[in-house]
Amino acid sequence: MKFSSSSAQVRSSSADQFVRPTRPFARVSVIIPTLNEAANLPHVFPRLPYDELFEVIIVDGHSTDDTIAVARLLYPGIRVVLQDGVGKGDALACGFCAARGDIIVMLDADGSTDPAEIPDFLDRLFDGADFAKGSRFATGGGSVDITPVRRVGNCFLNGVVNWLYGTSYTDLCYGYNAFWFDVLPKINVNCAGFEVETLMNVRVAKAGLVVSEVPSVEQKRIFGVSKLRPVRDGLRVLRTILAERFDGRPVTNCPKPKFREMERAAQDSRPLSAELST
Numbered sequence: 001m002k003f004s005s006s007s008a009q010v011r012s013s014s015a016d017q018f019v020r021p022t023r024p025f026a027r028v029s030v031i032i033p034t035l036n037e038a039a040n041l042p043h044v045f046p047r048l049p050y051d052e053l054f055e056v057i058i059v060d061g062h063s064t065d066d067t068i069a070v071a072r073l074l075y076p077g078i079r080v081v082l083q084d085g086v087g088k089g090d091a092l093a094c095g096f097c098a099a100r101g102d103i104i105v106m107l108d109a110d111g112s113t114d115p116a117e118i119p120d121f122l123d124r125l126f127d128g129a130d131f132a133k134g135s136r137f138a139t140g141g142g143s144v145d146i147t148p149v150r151r152v153g154n155c156f157l158n159g160v161v162n163w164l165y166g167t168s169y170t171d172l173c174y175g176y177n178a179f180w181f182d183v184l185p186k187i188n189v190n191c192a193g194f195e196v197e198t199l200m201n202v203r204v205a206k207a208g209l210v211v212s213e214v215p216s217v218e219q220k221r222i223f224g225v226s227k228l229r230p231v232r233d234g235l236r237v238l239r240t241i242l243a244e245r246f247d248g249r250p251v252t253n254c255p256k257p258k259f260r261e262m263e264r265a266a267q268d269s270r271p272l273s274a275e276l277s278t
């Protein structure tokens with residue numbers, strides 16, 4: 001686990017004055033939205049590359065299982081944020097507000113996105129990208145989870161985005177991305193649901209940011225059920241694509257989401273990897 005060094009500390013609280021640190025000094029925040037994922041977390045946390053990370057934050061959406069307790073057991077140093085609102089988009093917005101890192105990585109808690117791929121995303125950011133965008137359909141990527149209906153829907157919506165925004169994305173609705181802290185004001189997430197990845201991708205395009213697609217292999221959700229409803233959420237995605245393209249409102253000045261952070265459970269913030277090796 002990486003700790004901040006005051007001499008190497010080049011981050012300013014303002015994104016305007018932010019200077020991107022070099023790799024040894026960059027602080028990486030991992031944001032994981034969780035809703036009843038207790039059974040999946042033991043398959044996710046051991047795969048986090050703790051040596052590269054500054055903090056891990058779960059943003060919980062009122063789970064009724066032991067998600068928070070399990071997360072704390074697996075990694076006592078975890079930060080736990082409770083969203084006031086509902087939806088994955090709202091959860092990510094809360095996590096982005098709470099993050100203190102220079103780089104933010106977002107991934108899912110259900111075992112479908114592999115935390116061991118995080119270094120691939122970081123490589124792209126240190127090679128000059130503003131936004132490292134996971135893709136299941138770039139060469140080297142794949143999915144054993146996506147259903148035929150979702151594949152067709154994603155392909156169609158992806159095509160609409162490429163046509164309307166002049167992008168060459170290969171995957172639109174995938175929850176695995178990483179980006180520099182100073183990108184946050186340009187994406188300014190202010191949506192509730194599963195349209196969040198689309199909103200981010202189109203705002204990144206509108207801001208003219210440098211995007212690098214990272215091939216990623218999506219595994220099956222291990223336990224539990226998906227919260228995504230393809231038709232309802234597909235329509236929300238389409239509405240987002242059109243609204244962002246034809247509504248000239250700036251993305252700044254969006255209200256901040258409401259959340260609160262729980263106290264740390266333990267003084268011991270050693271990473272799981274250290275605990276396993278002692």
Ligand SMILES: Nc1nc2c(ncn2[C@@H]2O[C@H](COP(=O)(O)OP(=O)(O)OP(=O)(O)O)[C@@H](O)[C@H]2O)c(=O)[nH]1
Pocket residue numbers: 032033034035036037059060061062083086087088091107108109110112145175221225226227228
């Ligand atoms: N905090 C919070 N997390 C959520 C919410 N809805 C979904 N999530 C989390 O967001 C991630 C993605 O949700 P999934 O239900 O797996 O959606 P999906 O990956 O599109 O669907 P599957 O591929 O079928 O699993 C998971 O980690 C969920 O626990 C919510 O309302 N609040």
Ligand SMILES: [Mg+2]
Pocket residue numbers: 108110112221226
């Ligand atoms: Mg999933």
